[in-house]
Amino acid sequence: MEEKKVYKIDDIARELGVSKTTVSRAISGKGRIGKETRERVLAFIEEHDYRPNVIAKSLAQNKTYNLGLILPADFVETEFSFFKECMNGICEVAERYNYDVLITMGTGENLSHVRRLVHNRKVDGIILSRAVTDPEIPRYLKMQEMPFVVIGPSDDPDIITVDNQNQEASEELTEIMLLKGVHRMALLGGTQSHKVTEKRFRGFVRAYEKNGISMEHSPVILEISNNHVMVMKAVERALEAGVDGILCMDDVICALVMSCLREKNVRVPDDIKLASLYDSERLEYNDPPITSAHFDTKKLGHNAGLKLLDALGETIEEEELALTYQVVLRKSTAVSEGT
Amino acid sequence: MEEKKVYKIDDIARELGVSKTTVSRAISGKGRIGKETRERVLAFIEEHDYRPNVIAKSLAQNKTYNLGLILPADFVETEFSFFKECMNGICEVAERYNYDVLITMGTGENLSHVRRLVHNRKVDGIILSRAVTDPEIPRYLKMQEMPFVVIGPSDDPDIITVDNQNQEASEELTEIMLLKGVHRMALLGGTQSHKVTEKRFRGFVRAYEKNGISMEHSPVILEISNNHVMVMKAVERALEAGVDGILCMDDVICALVMSCLREKNVRVPDDIKLASLYDSERLEYNDPPITSAHFDTKKLGHNAGLKLLDALGETIEEEELALTYQVVLRKSTAVSEGT
DNA sequence: CTGAAAGCGCTTACAG
């Protein structure tokens, strides 16, 4: 196997009898250059598989062509598929604009990981996920003039944000249940420290208000961890309250609820209707399949990437994808014929 | 808020009345330099919070201080916690040696993502996970003289590898079950295209051989997807075969099996013993808690990082952590007193 | 339309 020569811009200039400037211009498309010259250069590059040295370019332009992605080190089962899809969307769009994605995993509490990322100057911008826990982080990034976008809700209008329509979806799914005659619903969810919990709760409440139905018999049970024991307790509380439906804030809790109900010989949907405010494979292939609100999280990551690239001055030729949701009705909420 | 001056190495040299060379040497610790001079430089740096420009350093040294991590874009629920822990370990060790982690998510089938990573020259080395699916990738990286380590098993002795002791753990857990008198076990697992499936299968078989017990009544059921319907079918097959125990290859399948057994009013551990060859939270907090083989996957990622850094010529002062496993016995395999 | 030259912020032989 022959060692293939690694061309530098100098070599190309020499071989073609032009200046480095010209070669550089042909590649970047910036600055005036003769059509024929450009084509000669591009042909040579193509033929010899020339790849510009990104590091050198970085130094000259003071730009890294890297996006930083900050992931919480302690994310839990519920969030796996969310983060995976997000990362997938971000990576894809980054690649399209010739950026790379640099990750750091930090515990939400302290700034040190973010600090390190900023100080190292290896990224042009940052994508924060679930960073809302600590308002220090956005403040710090602003101060450092580091462009960033947040995945999730934010109260600060200055902050660029992308988010799933959690509240809207929650409201719609709740309303559908109400219209189906399910008026005594339990709402089961995880930690309140995540803003998404609040959003979903708000949607739930608004659906009741909008339809003039009292929430008196609809217990809200939060802070449920993802384990069978905790969920069982919540389910028992719900059953004691005499509910006719259970709405779960996420797919993991929902799958556990399903399993608890089976154990108690409570039939879904005959005795109780069941639905989830976050969809995943595990719900679709359950028995019965479970009604849920479906989001396209990869698209969410995609848009986060686009917004950041836009903020970095990249010319975005594509439209941002609309972030919507669909309520997918499955058997778990079917109203039986006899009703 | 005052704009803080961003110092360059030139500024420091000027302020201190020494040369850039000297400053550089004080920082890197390479080359001879007077103790007092070094301390003056370091003090200045500390005081003014000077951060060397990593990109400039990269260009001068032809080294990026980035590790590339290739993740499959299509990894599934079963693998979430595995990858998360791995990433966590890798990021942590990278940070300790002042490296960053750059990720790309590619579909296992084609090389294009790996190619891109290599050609962009933004990483010094690469960590492959589950890359074994395509032997082209290691071959390509070797050809390009890009250092890499593989997370997972490999037949090629030239390849640097880290892996959990899946076979050993499987053998031990199986043997423990056999010793408990559970001789008719079903082994339930996912896709055979993952080498880990084979490792776990091999451990299972060896435990039987070692103890001189026939596998005649111990059905092996593979290619099970992570959904209730598929798992239910497998469980039914196992029950028809009259098994007294079920060994699951991973935690997701195991949780589903548990739920199926409940539905069928099969009691664990009284009627059937249940155990998993991969541990996770969801097993510990199940009811009953489920016996399983526990691995420290973060440590695995940690070691992958260390091995790569070592291959990159970094001086590793710490020992690699021993990769072991523990069989955690929980109630799901308890032998009742009456037996 | 094209090129010579300076510059990006470091490192590192080489000489002293």
Place this chain on the structure above:
DNA sequence: CTGAAAGCGCTTACAG
């Protein structure tokens, strides 16, 4: 022990 100078591989005013 210390420094002047060249070099890493690009980009980009500036001049023509």
